[in-house]
Amino acid sequence: MTEPVLSIRNLTVEIPTRHGLFKPVKNVSYDIHPGEIRGVVGESGAGKSMTGNAVIGLLDDPARVASGEIWLKGRRIDNLSPEEQRAIRGREISMIFQDPLTSLNPLFTIGEQLVETIQLHLKVSATEARERALALLDRVSIPDPKTRFDQYPHQFSGGMRQRVVIALALCSEPSVIVADEPTTALDVSIQAQVLDLIKELASETQVGVILVTHDMGVIADTTEQVTVMYSGEVVENGPTDKVLSAPEHEYTKSLISAVPRPQVKLHRFPQVSYGGRETTFKIEDLARNWHKPELSKSGKLVEVKGITKKFLEKSAILPSRRTYFTAVDDVSFDIKDGEVFGLVGESGSGKSTVARMIGTLLPVDGGQIHFDGEDVTAMSAEDMANYRKQIQMIFQDPFSSLNPRMKVESIVAEPLIHHKLLPPDQISGRVHELLDRVGLTRAAANKYPHEFSGGQRQRISIARALATQPRFLICDEPTSALDVSIQAQILNILKDLQEHLGLTMLFISHDLPVVRQMCDRVGVMKQGQLIEVQDTETLFANPKQDYTAQLLDLMPRLAQLSS
Structure with missing residues (x-):
């Protein structure tokens, strides 16, 4: 067998705190061989990303490598000087980060960022760097690369931004890629393309890949070896097929059992029970002060009638010379009282744009949006304020939707204060209750968003969305950043709210097994148009459109997990 391109030996990372040393990574060991893709899986806070950050030398102060060794192609790198680490970082080891928005500079075009990275590491001319950049954009399936080359990150969907980040990681032709949740923001079709690309690159260039993910389907379809982490430690290591089909450790068994089943609809999501961490959610805990929403006059709480959205693509002084991109084209559907209506489709199909129009x-x-019979597009300022109190939104990207300068208690309390829903002396108690219900301790209230993992930040966003006791909840990829155990907790909470309190939801997701479990009806979007609407079971069993069938065929299928 070939020598490993990367070896991690008994790695321990420690962080000094007021209460002593905290060790988020403890005695972690595994190897990456040339051309091998190793999956690293576990819950939020298990130490997966922290291990990857240690490998690439990106531990935030005061975190440090306390013991152990990291070897790259026979050279020890954990004890190098900062200057020597910078020479390796990006060139020999590159990283695909979990959050694409924070990985891209909003002040520079995508092309400028790609060209700069290529020229920094490969020492080529600007012309050759541009050609390489365009080829990389095409390789990661960015449509119309020449046009997209001159656009800015905010002009891309979440999934398209993630593909740009993957292109950036490939710029230097590295020996090792640390991929931290590279498909979190991607729909099933683009996810399949990206994972196929990663497998192709690993095979052709013999680059070693550490694939950090919470998606067991991705692990099964992509990796050859898998490392399971729990509370900073490795609990199981081995070939992917063996670990998934016949796990030895109780935690691995519990983790696999929590994966949503694509073949059958369950009433509740199984939760990870290892270590006494299973959360039993009692609806009465959250419903104590929750007023059940009124039924709409027509039985349809939300009616979307022929809405259209165009974005300026090319500006000009003369209106006739301006060009526009139609993101949403004459879309119509309705959402009944107490219903969970799902929207699925590829990145850039217009799902999130529809959600943002409904959320004002x-x-x-063009077109109209009616809420309980009232035209939202023609509301007065007073009516609009009342409408916004009745709807809340959980965004796809938790980091950019939370104010980094506010503590969590202030973030969750903000809608309560703004809408004057509780006396000041009751707000803190309500915030603590909400944090408890989404699986965070009350100590989280005094921390800032950057002190949490991606999954924990999403739970903060959900707590804030529930604060106003809304009638209608817009969930735009609410579990994309969550591991399967926390996903199960959050989705069970949403199920309870919908079933017991009559909460109505628009649920947008690229995770089709989750859509099957959560939604009563599903609409399928393609290139800005709604091409199919059916009840969930009918859609999954007998889709009318070929495009829908293609999406379902791309859904990761874990035969060993679905029995």
């Missing part, structure tokens, strides 16, 4: 975060260019 984007103006409607």
Whole structure:
């Protein structure tokens, strides 16, 4: 067998705190061989990303490698000087980060960032760097690379931004890629393309890949070896097929059992029970002060009638010379009282744009949106304030939707204060209750967003969304950043709210097994148009459109997990 390109030996990372040393990574060991893809899986806070950060030398102060060794192609790198580590970082080891928005500079075009990275590491001319950048954009399935080359990150969907980040990681032709949740923001079709690309690159260039993910389907379809981590330690190591089909450790068995089943609809999501960490959610805990929402006059709480949204693509002084991109094209559907209506489709299909128009975060260019019979597009300022109190939104990207300068208690309390829903002396108690219900301790209230993992930040966003006791909840990829155990907790909470309190939801997701479990009806979007609407079971069993069938065929299928 070939020598490993990367070896991690008994790695321990420690962080000094007021209460002593905290060790988020303890005695972790595994190897990466040339051309091998090793999956690293576990819950949020298990130490997966921290291990990857230690490998690439990106531990935030005061975190440090306390013991152990990291070897790259026969050279020890954990004890190098900062200057020597910078020479390796990006060139020999590159990283695909979990959050694409914070990985890209909003002040520079995508092309400028790619060209800069290529020229920094490969020492080529600007012309050759541009050609390489365009080829990389095409390789990661960015449509119309020449046009997209001159656009800025905010002009891309979440999934498209993630593909740009993957292109950036490939710029230097590295020996090792640390991929930290590289498919978190991607729909099933683009996820399949990206994972196929990673497998192709590993095979052709013999680059070693550490694939950090909470998606067991990705682990099964992509990796050859898998490392399971729990509370900073490795609890199981081995070939992927063996670990998934015949896990030895109780935690691995519990983790696999929590994966949503694509073949059958369950009433509740199984939860990870290892270590006494299973959360039993009692609806009465959250419902103590929750007023059951009124039924709409027509039985349809939300009615979307022919809405259209266009974005300016090319500006010009003369209106006739301006060009526009139609993101949403004449879309119509309704959402009944107490229903969970799902929207699925590829990145850039217009799902999130529809959600933002319903949430009044984007103006409607054509058509109407009715809420309980009232035209939202024609509301007065007073009616609009009341409407916004009745709807809340959980965004796809938890980091950019939380104010980094506010503590969690202030973030969750903000809608309560803004809408004057509780006396000041009751707000803190309500915030603590909400944090408890989404699986965070009350100590989280005094921390800032950057002190939490991606999954924990999403739970903060969900607590904030529930604070106003909304009638209608817009969930835009609410579990994309969550591991399967926390996903199960959050989705069970949403199920309870929908079933017992009559909460109505628009649920947008690229995770089709989750959509099957959560939604009563599903709409399928393609290139800005709604091409199919059916009840969930009918859609999954007998889709009308070929495009829908293709999406379902791309859904990761874990035969060993679905029995």
